Every structure is written in structure tokens, then in C-alpha cells.
Amino acid sequence: MHSIGMWQKLRTAYTTVYQWLDERLGLGEMYTNLLDRPEPLGNWWNTLGSASLFLFILQAATGIFLTVYYTPSPDHAYDSINYIMTGVAFGWLVRGIHHWGATLMVLVVFIHMLRVFVTASYKYPRELTWLVGVGLLLLTLGMGFTGYLLPWNQKAYWATTVATQIAGSMPFVGDFILKALRGGPDLSALTLQRFFAAHIWILPAVLIALIGIHLYLIIKHGESHFPTKED
Amino acid sequence: MKSTHKFGMNNETKEKIKKRYDQILTRGERFWPDSIFKDAVMALAIFLVLVLLASFVGVPVEPKADPSDTSYIPRPEWYFLFLFKFLALYGQIPLLGKIEWLATVIIPTIAILLLVVMPFIDHKSERHYSKRVLPISIMGILVVSMVTLTLMSDVPTGPTLVGALQTIGGLVIPSLAYILLLFVFKNMSNKTMIWTAGITAALMIGFCGAVLALYQAPPSTTETVATTVVEQIQAGQQLYSVNCVECHGDDGKTTTIKGVKGLEGKQIFAINSKDVLNTLDDPALEGVIAYGRPDAGMNPFGKAYNAQGLSKSEMGYIVVFMRYMWDDRFEKPTLKPLYPPLAAGEIPSYEAQIKPIVDRYCVSCHRPQKVNRSYLMDTYDHILKSGDDAPNVTAGDMNSILMQLIQGQRAVVSGDGIDAMPPNGKLPADVVDVFKRWVAAGMPNTAADAKALPTAVPTAKP
Numbered sequence A: 001m002h003s004i005g006m007w008q009k010l011r012t013a014y015t016t017v018y019q020w021l022d023e024r025l026g027l028g029e030m031y032t033n034l035l036d037r038p039e040p041l042g043n044w045w046n047t048l049g050s051a052s053l054f055l056f057i058l059q060a061a062t063g064i065f066l067t068v069y070y071t072p073s074p075d076h077a078y079d080s081i082n083y084i085m086t087g088v089a090f091g092w093l094v095r096g097i098h099h100w101g102a103t104l105m106v107l108v109v110f111i112h113m114l115r116v117f118v119t120a121s122y123k124y125p126r127e128l129t130w131l132v133g134v135g136l137l138l139l140t141l142g143m144g145f146t147g148y149l150l151p152w153n154q155k156a157y158w159a160t161t162v163a164t165q166i167a168g169s170m171p172f173v174g175d176f177i178l179k180a181l182r183g184g185p186d187l188s189a190l191t192l193q194r195f196f197a198a199h200i201w202i203l204p205a206v207l208i209a210l211i212g213i214h215l216y217l218i219i220k221h222g223e224s225h226f227p228t229k230e231d
Numbered sequence B: 001m002k003s004t005h006k007f008g009m010n011n012e013t014k015e016k017i018k019k020r021y022d023q024i025l026t027r028g029e030r031f032w033p034d035s036i037f038k039d040a041v042m043a044l045a046i047f048l049v050l051v052l053l054a055s056f057v058g059v060p061v062e063p064k065a066d067p068s069d070t071s072y073i074p075r076p077e078w079y080f081l082f083l084f085k086f087l088a089l090y091g092q093i094p095l096l097g098k099i100e101w102l103a104t105v106i107i108p109t110i111a112i113l114l115l116v117v118m119p120f121i122d123h124k125s126e127r128h129y130s131k132r133v134l135p136i137s138i139m140g141i142l143v144v145s146m147v148t149l150t151l152m153s154d155v156p157t158g159p160t161l162v163g164a165l166q167t168i169g170g171l172v173i174p175s176l177a178y179i180l181l182l183f184v185f186k187n188m189s190n191k192t193m194i195w196t197a198g199i200t201a202a203l204m205i206g207f208c209g210a211v212l213a214l215y216q217a218p219p220s221t222t223e224t225v226a227t228t229v230v231e232q233i234q235a236g237q238q239l240y241s242v243n244c245v246e247c248h249g250d251d252g253k254t255t256t257i258k259g260v261k262g263l264e265g266k267q268i269f270a271i272n273s274k275d276v277l278n279t280l281d282d283p284a285l286e287g288v289i290a291y292g293r294p295d296a297g298m299n300p301f302g303k304a305y306n307a308q309g310l311s312k313s314e315m316g317y318i319v320v321f322m323r324y325m326w327d328d329r330f331e332k333p334t335l336k337p338l339y340p341p342l343a344a345g346e347i348p349s350y351e352a353q354i355k356p357i358v359d360r361y362c363v364s365c366h367r368p369q370k371v372n373r374s375y376l377m378d379t380y381d382h383i384l385k386s387g388d389d390a391p392n393v394t395a396g397d398m399n400s401i402l403m404q405l406i407q408g409q410r411a412v413v414s415g416d417g418i419d420a421m422p423p424n425g426k427l428p429a430d431v432v433d434v435f436k437r438w439v440a441a442g443m444p445n446t447a448a449d450a451k452a453l454p455t456a457v458p459t460a461k462p
């Protein structure tokens, strides 16, 4: 029948393309190494790491959209956010997801850490995975901290004032840290510029690198199993 | 050969761990599709939750940052609240509490370091919960105190009952528990540890519950935030009416100030003119409002110079109002009329019609602390009863002082008489007509009062 002939042609076309790509990219190896891996019987608690990853990707996607309209200057930051909320089609949705996603990401990453702690999955051979994870937790909090200032509203301004003041209370180096964070003795356009750069370039770049190492280690050692009386 | 590992785990143990893991894998599942399926379900659930939160809770609106408003009580993002509360409680400890950096720097650093060295302190191969009761208890108490401190973060600390309860529940109990677990009960049994941790957690939750039950939050005084252009214009209009009309007139047209103490007869630029609107951009206009023109007689409105002044957002709304209403480079959107229109013969009320009119044209001068012959127009009662020559307006009296003044006539009262009101312009005819209908009908307060009056009262003719 005509349609079966079509079907057959499509299949051979697909096989040819697949084979061409497989020879060059090693799709088959990728499948066995990355996807067809054996794992201990899983549990819903094991989804929290990938949930953190999903939230990170979602934050990146919505964040990129927000930078299209956001202006990091004290004169325009507030109004540009207001424009995103009222003037841009679905801007409210994207910002809403980014806002709540930040909250949820901190929560999910923290609970992920708790589950790794409770199941003692940080033990040999996964010590490094844990260490990198601590870095990820701190970076996630750093993302929250730097992102909080960006809307340049009262809450943001004063919370950052107080938080940087706290950092400034350190003995000896406090004053230096305060000025490095604020870009001067007071919160100013420079502070906003700095936090913006940290929030969209510096911290995400480090986060991506560390997530890469984290995932490599997880694939290398495999997911740990839930401990039983024998462990 | 028996090689000992630096961190105390020897090769045999490592081999054992690997063997056991391989064995577990034979009874396991595949990453694809088993794990990925669960991960995908979780991701979808998270996405849905976020869409729901974004749609139905939204992002709370906040006024614009105002560096001069030092009265603002700062609040960090919620996941730092526990640290904030901890600092507040810690600050009450005698002597130690004065050394702020112990709490702000040393304690968080120790916490992070503990996380970093965790795999190296807890390096034995045991993984089952029953063999790790101590670390799990320590972490459990930590998590419960983070949660309870976050919940109590809004309650002020201090020498009150709730203050004391917070200190006990948030600081004393967990500290005692840690001392017991780590130093006092050496080599205690699992049972003792579990009981200690359990009782500690229960006590912390109990104290936190008591604090929340006893504490009565003061009514919050949040500034309303306007987001759309129309809302901002309306907010700006209201603020302009109260703060600026006395000198610049209801439409910004005033060129000679009248009726303001100290500035009588002063010549100024009309601020609705191109001269002003085209030469000053938005930040410059906001600057004029914030810093005033002190040498010319305009007081600063910024909070840095004037505690009762305007916030940064509010000054922004006034500028939006000035642009959209007066600047012909901006397209004026359709706005609600000043007062709900009246049908022929319908009786106006204070609430529905007179209040918005008075707020727009009179309140700027007729409020406390202004020169106005003690005539306040901020409430219904004041309009009827206050003033050096009270009553200024009487039901049915079409020749009262107020009625004469708003129709552009001089009123002869005690002393030398008063010039027409408002001093810096004429009221529009429709507004005068509303006043006439209102006075003729008996000056009803609420819209319901107006409805209850017989509508047969004819519209007053001048």
C-alpha cells in the first residue's frame, strides 16, 4: 500500500541520518553511558537534585527574558520592572515564575542537601560531590541575595543596606568588604551595577561550572542506595 | 597488605562498599526511563506550582527605593530571616552579645566549615540511621530552630514576655541540647539521644507556638503602590491636590501666588507650561519636588529634609501626573471624572461629589497648619462647623460666606473681608453648580442620605 511505502522510506531515511550522526557523535555510547545506566531502586527523595537542576534552568530561561527589559540603574530599575509587570505581554507570568522560582530553588536545594545528609550519601566515594554541593548551596543563596536588590524598591534597598552592613562588621576586613560589595561607602548606582553583574554573569557562570562537576561525579559514582541495616 | 587511608577508611572497607553497591545495582532500576520519569513528574509539578503562584499570588508590589526614608524597617528575603532573628536574640546575651562579629561572621563561618568538613569528620562507612543518631539529632535541632526562628521573625525581641519566650525557645533550649548531646552525656545510648533531640524539638516548637499565640501584630501601615499608568496618574493627582495646589493652583497655571503666608503676590513660572515641562526631565522634576526651591519659597518634600514629606514613589506619581495631564508630548488616557456625574435634579452628597471636589480645589490650603482663618475642609463636620466665621456654609442658605466666595465674590466678614476662593483661580462652572445643588438640598453627607431626600427640590438658579 502507498502509505506503507512512505513509512518504509521514512524509516530508512531516519536510519541513515541516525547512523551518520552516530558514527560522528557516538549517540549509542551516549545512550549507554548517560541514559541506560543501572541505578539502585529509586525513591521520590532522589528527584530533588534534578528538581534543583530544573529550577536552575527555569531561572536561567526566565532571567534571560527579564534582562531584555530590565535596566540596572537606580533611575530606571523600578520602572522597568513595573513595565515588565504591566506593559509586556505575559511579563507578569515570567517575572512571577522567576520570583517564586528563586524561593522554591532555595527550598529545594536545601531539602536536597538534607536528604543527602540523612541518607549519608556524602560518604566514600561521594565526598567531592558533597563538597561541590556546599558550593552550590552558597551560590544559590548568593543568587538570591544579589537578585533581591535588583527591583530597587524599598524592601530591596534597605535589606541590602543592612546585609552589607552586617558584612562590614567583620573585624579588620569588614570595611574593605563593605566597600567592595557596595562599590563605595553607600548603596549607589555602582552597587546595583555590581549586584547585577554578579547575578547574571559571575554567579551563574560559577554555578554552571560546579553543576557540571556535580553531575559528572554523580554519573561516575552512580546514585547511592538508601541505607539499610547492613550499611 | 593493610594500607590505612588518611581519613581512616582502609582499602578493604572501600572494596566492601563497592561490592555491596554492585550487588544493589543488580536489584535496581535504569536511569532511563525509571528515574527520568520520576524526575519529569517532579519538574512538571514544580512548574505548575510556579505558574499557579505567579498567577494567583503574584509578586507583592513595593514602593520605589527611597534612600532618604530612614524610618523604613528593613526585612531580608525570607530565607535569611532566621539569621536576622538569631542576631537579634544573640545581641541580648550579656557581654558576648556586644561582640557583633562573633554572631555575624564567626558563627556562619563555623556552620559553613562544618558542612565542608562533614565527609571528613563523619568518615566511617556506617550509613544507616541507627548508626548516625548523633549527627542526625544535631542537624534536626538545627533545622527546627531555623524554622521556628523564621516563624518568629516578625515578633520584636525585648524585655517582654514574648521577648523572653523567644530567647528561651530560640537560643537557650537548643544551646542546652547541644551541650548535653556533645559534652555531657558522653557515649549515650541511641535512646537517650533520640529523647533529648525529640524533647528539644518539641520544646522549641512549643515556645514558638506560644510566642505566635501571644503576640498581636500591630496593624500594618503599608504605602499603597500604583502600578499602571492610570493608577499612577490618579495617585499623583491626589498627592498634587494636597501638596501643591496651594501654590501652583489645581492645574499648575498659577503665576501669582495668592492666599499663602509669606509668598503673597510672588510671581512664579506656571509649572504646566512648556518652559518648565520641556526643560526639566523626569529626574530633574523629581529633584525639584525633593529639594524644593528653598530660596524661592518652595519647601522640600523629600523625606531627607522633611519627615512628613513624600516618598520616592509618591514623587514619581506626581511627575507621571504632570506629564500625562499637562505635557502635550504625552497622550492623556481617559480617566474617571472628578466626581460621579449627576442626572438632572439628582442631589449630590458630600461623600460622592463634594469630597473629591474639595480635595482637589480647597484642602491644600484648608488643612491644619495652614493660614486659612481656621477653616478646615478635611471632613464633613469641619466643612460645616469650623472657621473663624463659622458657620461658613448653612443648609439652604445660598448666600453663605462659602457660596459667595466660590462664585468669585468678596465676602464681607469680621475685619476687612475675604477675597474670592480659591484665591488662585476660578472654580469651573459645573463644580459651582454641584455646590449650589448640595446646599439647596440640605447638604446631605452620604449618598444614602442624598437618596432619602425628596428629589422635588428644584435645581437652584443663580
Ligand code: HEM
Pocket: A045, A046, A047, A048, A049, A050, A051, A052, A053, A056, A109, A110, A112, A113, A116, A121, A122, A126, A129, A130, A131, A132, A133, A134, A135, A136, A137, A140, A211, A214, A218, A222, A223, A224, A225
Ligand atoms: C544548584 C544546586 C544543586 C543541583 C542542581 C544539584 C543536582 C544534583 C543531582 C541532579 C543529583 C542526582 C539526583 C539526586 O540524588 O537527587 C545530585 C546528587 C547529589 N547532590 Fe546535589 N545538587 C545541588 C546542590 C547540592 C547541595 C547543596 C549538596 C550538599 C551540600 C549536594 C550534594 C549532593 C550529593 C552528595 C549527591 C549524591 C547523592 C547520591 O548519590 O545519593 N547537592 N545533585
